[in-house]
Amino acid sequence: MAPKVLISDKLSDAAVQIFKDNGIEVDFMPELGKDKEKLAEIIGNYDGLAIRSATKVTPTILEKADKLKVIGRAGIGTDNIDKDAASKKGVIVMNTPFGNMITTAEHAIALMFAVARQLPEASASTHAGKWEKSKFMGVELTGKTLGVIGAGNIGGIVCNRARGLHMKVIAYDPYLGEDKADKMGVEKVELDELLKKADFITLHVPLTEQTRNVLSRENLAKTKKGVRIINCARGGLVDEEALAEMLKSGHVAGAAIDVFSTEPATDSPLFNLPNVVCTPHLGAATTEAQENVALQVAEQMSNYLLTGAVENALNMPSVTAEEAKIMGPWLKLAGHLGSFIGQMTDEPIKAINILYDGSVSEMNLEALNCGVVAGIMKRVNPDVNMVSAPVVAKERGIKISTTNQDKSGAFDGYIKVTVVTDKRERSIAGTVFSDGKPRFIQIKGINIDAEIGAHMLYTTNEDVPGIIGTLGQTLGANGVNIANFTLGRAAPRGEAIALLYVDELVSAETIAKLKDTGLFRQVKPLQFDVA
Numbered sequence: 001m002a003p004k005v006l007i008s009d010k011l012s013d014a015a016v017q018i019f020k021d022n023g024i025e026v027d028f029m030p031e032l033g034k035d036k037e038k039l040a041e042i043i044g045n046y047d048g049l050a051i052r053s054a055t056k057v058t059p060t061i062l063e064k065a066d067k068l069k070v071i072g073r074a075g076i077g078t079d080n081i082d083k084d085a086a087s088k089k090g091v092i093v094m095n096t097p098f099g100n101m102i103t104t105a106e107h108a109i110a111l112m113f114a115v116a117r118q119l120p121e122a123s124a125s126t127h128a129g130k131w132e133k134s135k136f137m138g139v140e141l142t143g144k145t146l147g148v149i150g151a152g153n154i155g156g157i158v159c160n161r162a163r164g165l166h167m168k169v170i171a172y173d174p175y176l177g178e179d180k181a182d183k184m185g186v187e188k189v190e191l192d193e194l195l196k197k198a199d200f201i202t203l204h205v206p207l208t209e210q211t212r213n214v215l216s217r218e219n220l221a222k223t224k225k226g227v228r229i230i231n232c233a234r235g236g237l238v239d240e241e242a243l244a245e246m247l248k249s250g251h252v253a254g255a256a257i258d259v260f261s262t263e264p265a266t267d268s269p270l271f272n273l274p275n276v277v278c279t280p281h282l283g284a285a286t287t288e289a290q291e292n293v294a295l296q297v298a299e300q301m302s303n304y305l306l307t308g309a310v311e312n313a314l315n316m317p318s319v320t321a322e323e324a325k326i327m328g329p330w331l332k333l334a335g336h337l338g339s340f341i342g343q344m345t346d347e348p349i350k351a352i353n354i355l356y357d358g359s360v361s362e363m364n365l366e367a368l369n370c371g372v373v374a375g376i377m378k379r380v381n382p383d384v385n386m387v388s389a390p391v392v393a394k395e396r397g398i399k400i401s402t403t404n405q406d407k408s409g410a411f412d413g414y415i416k417v418t419v420v421t422d423k424r425e426r427s428i429a430g431t432v433f434s435d436g437k438p439r440f441i442q443i444k445g446i447n448i449d450a451e452i453g454a455h456m457l458y459t460t461n462e463d464v465p466g467i468i469g470t471l472g473q474t475l476g477a478n479g480v481n482i483a484n485f486t487l488g489r490a491a492p493r494g495e496a497i498a499l500l501y502v503d504e505l506v507s508a509e510t511i512a513k514l515k516d517t518g519l520f521r522q523v524k525p526l527q528f529d530v531a
Contacts, residue, residue, distance in 0.1 A: 003069075003305040004045065008033040009052035011074060011294040018298035022306060024048075040064045048072065048301045051080070053281075059085040070304050072297040075100060075284055077234060078314060079207060087315045090388035094300050094312050097153060099293035100284035105157035107283045108202050108232040109165075111256030114277045115228050116141055116200075118254075121274060142166045147198025149214060150233065151176045151186065155204030159186050170194055195222040200230065207234035217242035220252070228254040232283040235261040244269035247276060258283050310367075316387050317366035327363055330415070331371045333430045333438035336452050336528050337417045338375020340428050340440070343526050344458070345379070351399040351420040352376065355429075358413030361404035369402060372417055414441060440486075446497055448488040453501035456526040461519055463489045463496040470517055471498060478510040 003024050007016065010030040019026040027046075032039055033055030043049065043065045050072045051057070057071055062085045071081060073095040086093050114120060117138035125132050146162045148155050151171040159169050169186040172194045181188040191214075194201070201223070205211045215229065215238040223229075229252060231238055240261060246252040247270075256277040260268055263281060270276050284293065303309040308328070309321035319327065354372055356365055367386070374389035384392055393400060407413070416429035429442040440450040443458075457475075461467055468487070475482060484501035506525045514523045 003047040004067075005048035005050060005301060005305075006032070006043070006046040007050045008039060008055045009050075009074075010054075011050060011052070011298070012291055014291065015050070015074075015294035015298040018295060019302060022302040024302055024305060036061070043068065048305055050074065050297055050301060053077065053080055055080065057081040057086065062086055062089045062091065065089065065091065070094060070301055072096075072301040074293040074297040076104075077206070079234065083315055084391075086387075087391045088388055090383065090385040092304065092310060092316050092387055093314045094297065094304070094310075095314060096293040096296040096300070097312055099296045100286075100289035101153050101157055103286045103289035104154050104232055104283040105161060107258060107279075107285075108154075108158050108204070108230055109161050111230050111232065111258065111277055111279070112141065112146075112200055112202065112228070115230065115254040115256040115275075118275075120277050141200075144168070144199040145170060145197055147172070147189075147194040147201040148186070149173070149191070149194065149201065149203045150205035150211075151181075151184065152204065154233075155202075156184060158202060158204060159184050167200075170197060191219070192222060195219055196224060198224060198227060200228045202230040203233045203237050205233055205237065207236045212236050213239050215239065215243070220246055223252065225251055226253045228252070228256070230256045232258040235259040235263060235265075241269050244273065247273050316370065317364060319364055319367050323364055323367075327367065329432040329436045329438055330360055330363060330368060332530075333432055334368045334371030334415060335375040336438055336440075337415060337428050337430050338372040339378060339528055340375075340443075340526065341417055341419050341426060342376040342379035344426060344524060345376075345419055345421065347421045347423055348396070349376070349398050349419050349421055351401065352393070353401050353403070353418040353420070355416040355418075356402070356404040356413075357409065357416070358405075358407035358411065360413035360415060361406070365402055365404060368415070369400060372415070373400060376417075376419070411441065416442070440499065443488070443497055443499070444495075446488040446490050446495070448486050448497070448499060450486040450499045451484045451501055452528055452530060453483060454528055454530050455502050455505050456528065457498075457500040457502055457506050458522070458524045458526055459498045459500075459514070459520050460522040461496055461498070462521075463491075463493050464519070467496070467498065467519060470519055471500065471514070474510065474514055474517070475500075475502065475506070478507065478513070480504060480506055480510060 005019055005024055005026045007028045016026055016028050040061050043061055047067055048070045052074050059082055068091050070092045076095055076097050078095050081093055083093050118136045122136040145168045148159055148171045151173040162169050163185050170189045171186045172191045176188055217239050220242050254275040258279045259281055300311045303321055307321050308324045310316055310319045370386040373393050374384055374386045377384045377389040377392045411431045414429050414431040418425055418427040430438055430440045432438050438452055481503040482500055483503055486499045489496035511523050514520055
């Protein structure tokens, strides 16, 4: 059955057509996002949800979204999506961080000009038939110091444009390296230094607990007298009441604000101040940007629903379409290894250690880790997936560690998973053969070569005669057909294991009969999703 996507905000017709051209069923209901009750009522019918900023994806909505696999936000900000709830539900959250970079950066530059030259006030005065030339004395940008808070994608473009205006650019960004700053032609500084030196300050960071109120009352007081402030990033980065007071006092000469702590902003302490330019969240509001992000989100969601490619996800490692093709068998193997360990482990898990050897060590290990953890966590909750499993593991205090190494054995590459509990460590390793089929190659340090089937039986025993016969006779007598039979042992007459691929689930009665023979230390039926 073809995937089904709901578009609950205004997206371009071209984006709708992209879904259709990819064979995805799409319902375009651009006003639905404003109706929370109706959205909750129908969201359970969809595999994907494409939105802008009007739709609020709350835990209540997600609770009803039993089929939902992906939410695509046409734009950068995802404040309207409860990402924690989406992750727990196993829903990927994507945005489109590159489609409106130029537009938002240009709007910041435009606002900087507007506040420097008082353009909106001058325009309104002139439209009113006045000629107040001496009233609107502005300042030049040339030679001024621009302080950029956040020198990432959009902030980097602003830096470049400002240098073209012959401004001196300083930047505060904890993730900006000295080499990168040199290449950008900006001076990297700490926040206090930026506040002290900048003639203009522009913000280009997401709203997080670390960035909330980055321009607080305390920090605004540290700014240079006569500073002008521009915010085209997110509401909540600036203390609006404190900013209004400092504008009235003259400490801050002007502000240009495109985003507000509450939107739509129908009331704000910044409104009607003569030295403030306000726009209604227009940073991405150009024809080009709106089209770009709409097309981008449609392509990203289509790729994920059809090929498993993950682009610009906020709660899962990105996996390109090419990576998805190459990694597909390895992701399956990762899940099978995790599933084996999960089904074998009854006590609480303290740690998961994952070793990648050879060719697989050069792949997207974050995604593979998610596959392993998902396989393990299905023991706790059958509904977990690669998105929700790391959240479940973290909630349970499980530590996850990864090691990668060059080829060290007979296989071109392999994955080994070890779990640690209070009682024991348990490990299993596997590889992918040239035919693309995953195989188990080691259990408890004992080498094997086992094909993976939907139904399997695992036994441990002392290496003595009669094991094969007992297994074959007991299973046959109870109507269980053996598709593949793999044996391994640590040493002659030492510990031995058997892993059988069977055509049907082995019943509890058959398991009891095998245990009653007294030959087996452990008899465990296993199931794997091999679809």
